[in-house]
Amino acid sequence: MERIISPSAVSGSVTPPCSKSYAQRALAVALLAEGESIIGNVEMCDDTRSALRCIEALGAEVQHIDESTLKIRGGLAPSTDRLHIGESGLATRLFTPLASLCNQPITIEGEGTILYRPISMMIAPLRQLGVAVRDGGGFLPIQVCGPMQGGEVNVDGSISSQFLTGLLLSLPMAQNDTTIYVNNLKSLPYVDMTIETARRFGVEIAHKDYQEFFIEGNQRYTATNYQIEGDWSGAAPMLVAGAVAGEVTVENMSRLSLQADTAIIKALINAGAEVESTDTSVTVRRRKLKAFEFDATHCPDLFPALASLAANCEGTSIIYGTERLLHKESNRAATLAEEYTKAGIEIDIDEPNIMRIRGGKIHGCTIDSHGDHRIAMSMAIAALTADAPIVIEGAECVAKSYPSFFDDLEQLLVK
Numbered sequence: 001m002e003r004i005i006s007p008s009a010v011s012g013s014v015t016p017p018c019s020k021s022y023a024q025r026a027l028a029v030a031l032l033a034e035g036e037s038i039i040g041n042v043e044m045c046d047d048t049r050s051a052l053r054c055i056e057a058l059g060a061e062v063q064h065i066d067e068s069t070l071k072i073r074g075g076l077a078p079s080t081d082r083l084h085i086g087e088s089g090l091a092t093r094l095f096t097p098l099a100s101l102c103n104q105p106i107t108i109e110g111e112g113t114i115l116y117r118p119i120s121m122m123i124a125p126l127r128q129l130g131v132a133v134r135d136g137g138g139f140l141p142i143q144v145c146g147p148m149q150g151g152e153v154n155v156d157g158s159i160s161s162q163f164l165t166g167l168l169l170s171l172p173m174a175q176n177d178t179t180i181y182v183n184n185l186k187s188l189p190y191v192d193m194t195i196e197t198a199r200r201f202g203v204e205i206a207h208k209d210y211q212e213f214f215i216e217g218n219q220r221y222t223a224t225n226y227q228i229e230g231d232w233s234g235a236a237p238m239l240v241a242g243a244v245a246g247e248v249t250v251e252n253m254s255r256l257s258l259q260a261d262t263a264i265i266k267a268l269i270n271a272g273a274e275v276e277s278t279d280t281s282v283t284v285r286r287r288k289l290k291a292f293e294f295d296a297t298h299c300p301d302l303f304p305a306l307a308s309l310a311a312n313c314e315g316t317s318i319i320y321g322t323e324r325l326l327h328k329e330s331n332r333a334a335t336l337a338e339e340y341t342k343a344g345i346e347i348d349i350d351e352p353n354i355m356r357i358r359g360g361k362i363h364g365c366t367i368d369s370h371g372d373h374r375i376a377m378s379m380a381i382a383a384l385t386a387d388a389p390i391v392i393e394g395a396e397c398v399a400k401s402y403p404s405f406f407d408d409l410e411q412l413l414v415k
Helices: 020-032 046-057 089-099 112-116 120-128 162-173 188-200 232-245 260-271 300-310 332-342 373-383 395-400 405-412
Strands: 002-005 010-014 036-040 061-066 069-073 082-084 106-109 132-134 142-145 151-156 178-183 206-208 212-215 225-227 246-251 274-277 281-285 293-295 316-320 346-348 354-358 365-368 390-393
Touching (some): 002 373, 010 232, 020 046, 020 089, 020 162, 020 188, 046 082, 046 089, 046 395, 089 106, 089 162, 120 132, 120 142, 120 151, 120 162, 188 260, 232 246, 232 373, 232 405, 260 274, 260 293, 300 316, 300 354, 300 373, 332 354, 332 365, 332 373, 373 390, 373 395, 373 405, 395 405
Parallel strands (some): 036 225
Antiparallel strands (some): 002 390, 036 069, 106 142, 206 212, 246 281, 274 281
16 A cells, blocks of 8 residues: 655644553453453554454453453463464564463464564573463464473564563463563663563562563462553654644553653753653653654564654754664665665765765655564655655555554644
8 A cells, every 4th residue: 555645734632542552461461361361451453453363363262342342251271272363573572481381282374574574582581481382483483382381581572572472471380489580671661661561460570680581480460450551662653743844642642651761851951952741641842853862672562663753854964773673664774765765865874883864855765664663654754754655565554553543643734
């Protein structure tokens, strides 16, 4: 599907979808919890649908109370020997350990770009925890047969914290206590989100400087009522739209959130945008923008939004953390450089772990989303200040995280 975004000022307010990171965690824990949990403010992007499909396959009974509220009766009792996780990286690394709690073989399979994203970091730790693993050479599909026993295990956190999240949420159900030793952990805020979600369902996870995690075995999750907060990853491009093209308010958002992508506020302020917040909303207004430096190591999903911001800044912005972009829906650093070049913006990724973006005039062009939802959103925001429309090919990929993105953006355009 093509979407054509014409240059335009923006004004108004939007409510981004719920955090799919929190939603997937909450759905997973509701599966493991005893009793019935009520999960509110759930919006069905593709990744959340994948998580819902997985918990039903693993034994959860799900009732849709209304369009955004689910009643989930927990209980780990697989009805199938296969989990289909779509293209969700978090679902892959979250539900593989959960499936490993079961004493029957379960195959985890996916589709599209997820088939090329590495899962090799999961194999040795699962085996150390007593799981029989048959892998596909470090990629999906993978078959696991538990139950996980607990014990001591070493985990590589350099590529992603998502597998650690899967272990942290599943190991409280193991027979034995577990100590996880983590090397080079990235995305620390996402680990905090995991620990908070477990606590909300009655399970405590301790750690020492994010290098050693201590999980008591034979714990029980308790069903609860849980409201999913708004998604800062989805809010980020809308906030940048306000910074570069007018004024935007995002509703149902708290700057006190543990989500990593609240860091977009720091980048916007550093670039010179005006930021105003309340307990439940954030407003960003355009001001003269200047180049900025920003470390996105622990919030790599912000790179595309930061690219559209930097393209509108005077001077060369520097963003650190490009090593985190290799295994996303696309090689995101290379994709940003390729597509922004078409629009006349120079992005240099030749230095290790550094992206330099020279702000300037954005030209109309046709770009390829590469099937990456965040690339499509980034280029849509860039189009607002271009000298001609930008055509986005493969724009339907935004359904992965923000199905109503283009509709919400359309509402902000000043006619």
